[in-house]
Amino acid sequence: MKTVYNQHHAGHAATHEFFRGRLVPAFEIPARADYVLKAVQEAALGEVLAPVDHGLAPLERVHAPAYLRFLRGAYAEWRALGGEGDAFPAVWPVRSLRADVEPQSFASRMGLYSMDSGTPLTAGAWEAAYWGAQATLSGLDLALGDERRAYVLTRPPGHHAGADFFGGYCFINNAAVAAEAARDTGLQRVAILDVDYHHGNGTQAIFYERADVFYASLHGDPQTEYPFFLGHADERGAGPGLGFNANEPLPAGSSNEAWFAALERLLGQLQAFAPELLIVSLGVDTYGGDPISHFKLDRPEFAALGERLAAFGAPRTLFLQEGGYATEAIGLNVVAVLQGFERGLEQARSR
Ligand code: Q9C
Ligand code: ZN
Numbered sequence: 609m610k611t612v613y614n615q616h617h618a619g620h621a622a623t624h625e626f627f628r629g630r631l632v633p634a635f636e637i638p639a640r641a642d643y644v645l646k647a648v649q650e651a652a653l654g655e656v657l658a659p660v661d662h663g664l665a666p667l668e669r670v671h672a673p674a675y676l677r678f679l680r681g682a683y684a685e686w687r688a689l690g691g692e693g694d695a696f697p698a699v700w701p702v703r704s705l706r707a708d709v710e711p712q713s714f715a716s717r718m719g720l721y722s723m724d725s726g727t728p729l730t731a732g733a734w735e736a737a738y739w740g741a742q743a744t745l746s747g748l749d750l751a752l753g754d755e756r757r758a759y760v761l762t763r764p765p766g767h768h769a770g771a772d773f774f775g776g777y778c779f780i781n782n783a784a785v786a787a788e789a790a791r792d793t794g795l796q797r798v799a800i801l802d803v804d805y806h807h808g809n810g811t812q813a814i815f816y817e818r819a820d821v822f823y824a825s826l827h828g829d830p831q832t833e834y835p836f837f838l839g840h841a842d843e844r845g846a847g848p849g850l851g852f853n854a855n856e857p858l859p860a861g862s863s864n865e866a867w868f869a870a871l872e873r874l875l876g877q878l879q880a881f882a883p884e885l886l887i888v889s890l891g892v893d894t895y896g897g898d899p900i901s902h903f904k905l906d907r908p909e910f911a912a913l914g915e916r917l918a919a920f921g922a923p924r925t926l927f928l929q930e931g932g933y934a935t936e937a938i939g940l941n942v943v944a945v946l947q948g949f950e951r952g953l954e955q956a957r958s959r
Contacts, residue, residue, distance in 0.1 A: 609927075609946055610654045610755060612747040614762035616739035617641045619732025622694050626725045634728060635900060635933040636777040641763050644929065647939025648761065653946055656761075657750075659743035662789075667741050669788040670781055670814060674710060675772040678721050679779060680734050685714045694728035723768070723775030723835070737764055737779035744782040744928060748789055751885065751926040757953075758926055759890075759946055765930040767808030767889050768835060776806065776835055782928050783889050784814045787821045790885050796820065799883035799922070801874065802827070803913065804891020804930040805901035807839025807855065811889065817849040822881045824874040825889075826856040826867065828902060833860060852881070860902035864909050867894070871913070875920055886922035891930035892941040898934045907944045914948020918956060925949070 618641070622634035648656065667676060686695040697718035701707040707720060718729075740762035750758035760782070767783055768776025787798045800815075802808040802825035815821040830839040845853035854877050856870035878886070892910065894903040905913075917925065927946065932938035 609757050609759055609950055610750055611648050611656045611759045611761050612659055612743045612750070613645060613656050614641075614659060614736070614740045614743040614760075616732075617736050617763045620730050620736035620764055621732065622728035622730050624694070625728055626696065636764060637935065638763070639935050640932065640938055641761060641929075643936055643939035644761050644942050645939075647943045648759075651943045651947060653759070653943060653950075657746065659739055659746045660749070661742050662745040666745055666785055666789050667738075667780060669792065670771060670784045672772040675721055678717055679737070679774070682714075682718070682729055683731050683733065686729070689714055694730045696725050696728060697722045698725070721773050723770070723773050727775050727777050729774070733764070733779055740764065740766070741780045741782055741785050744786050745789055747926055747928070748786045751924045752790065752793060756924050757949070760926070760928045762929050765804075765891070766928070767802055767804060767811045767891075767930050768806070770810040770813050776809075777931070778810065781810045781814060783808070783811050783887050786887050786926055786928065787815070791820060795884045797822070797881060797883045798885045798887065799824065799878045799881055800887045800889060801825075801878065802889035802891075802930075803871075803894065804889055805893040805898065805903055806834050806891070806931060807857070808889055808930075809835045809838040812838060812843065812853060815849065816845055816853060817847040819848045819852050822852045822854075822878060822883065824854040824878055826858060826870040826874060829857040829859050831857075833902070858903070862903060864904055867903060867905065868909075868912070871916065875916070879920070883922055885924045885926065886917070886920065888917065888925065888927045889930045890927045890942065890945060892932035892938050892945070895932065895934050895937060895941050897937055898932065900933055907940065910941050910944035911948035914945040914950075915952035915955075918949045918952025921956065
């Protein structure tokens with residue numbers, strides 16, 4: 609399997625994030641991608657390619673132009689105001705406040721376009737997120753071509769980012785950009801399977817009323833786990849999208865048996881949908897050693913996930929890197945999934 613590597617990721621390097629009223633060392637750091645690249649190369653998974661620039665238009669198919677404009681200029685505005693280090697929001701337009709008017713003040717626009725204070729907006733955030741989307745589109749080109757599958761090694765992750773907000777370490781929703789671009793090439797049915805520990809609230813919201821992109825996720829129960837305000841089992845889609853969204857929230861601490869049982873329930877629904885392309889939001893923060901998550905997967909389970917996805921038999925599959933914060937382990941965990949997938953493909957071929 610070929611990898612598209614976003615080599616601009618390292619410019620997005622937060623030192624700290626807010627957690628329980630304190631600044632703690634950031635979890636979403638460049639070393640994450642460095643370890644994955646090393647593991648991909650050591651495993652000889654396949655060629656590692658640089659992204660091809662597809663421009664801004666595919667990002668605008670998903671994100672509001674005003675939000676993209678804001679993101680591109682935000683760090684410079686923060687510095688012009690005397691902000692030091694990374695930028696953080698401090699005020700949000702909740703319920704009875706108006707979110708339909710874009711205020712002038714930078715602090716208020718930071719709040720309008722974000723969902724939490726745990727996502728440092730760094731000097732290199734825009735550049736890294738832009739090239740992450742380009743890497744995603746380049747990976748999609750491979751998956752839609754003769755390769756039929758690809759892995760996109762990028763950070764920051766994407767699945768918490770909405771059409772017009774950042775959060776959960778995410779700025780541009782890569783899975784949504786890929787799904788929309790795939791639809792634009794003429795594919796009729798695209799599925800997104802999100803196996804990150806956290807519910808992909810951004811991806812779900814973007815496709816919630818659509819029947820052409822099925823969003824399926826298994827994740828820590830939002831009653832206790834981030835992003836808290838979305839990801840419940842009763843969210844099944846709306847309007848024409850009713851029945852094309854599926855959530856399997858699991859209690860923190862759930863067993864691997866419970867996790868794989870939930871995966872089977874989702875794959876059953878996706879099998880009936882018969883997607884022409886399967887996009888996997890591949891977070892490996894489901895790892896037992898992850899510092900901010902509470903599932904228990906380990907190497908054998910990651911390999912089994914890869915094999916199961918190969919057996920699913922989607923005509924084309926695109927793996928996108930999302931979370932995973934046990935920095936030194938995530939490379940081996942990701943490679944276990946991807947090698948499991950390759951092994952599964954070979955088994956299917958020899959049958
Ligand atoms: N100090 C992804 O995995 N809050 N995002 C964690 C820990 C946010 C995770 C707090 C977690 C977001 C893509
Ligand atoms: Zn996550």
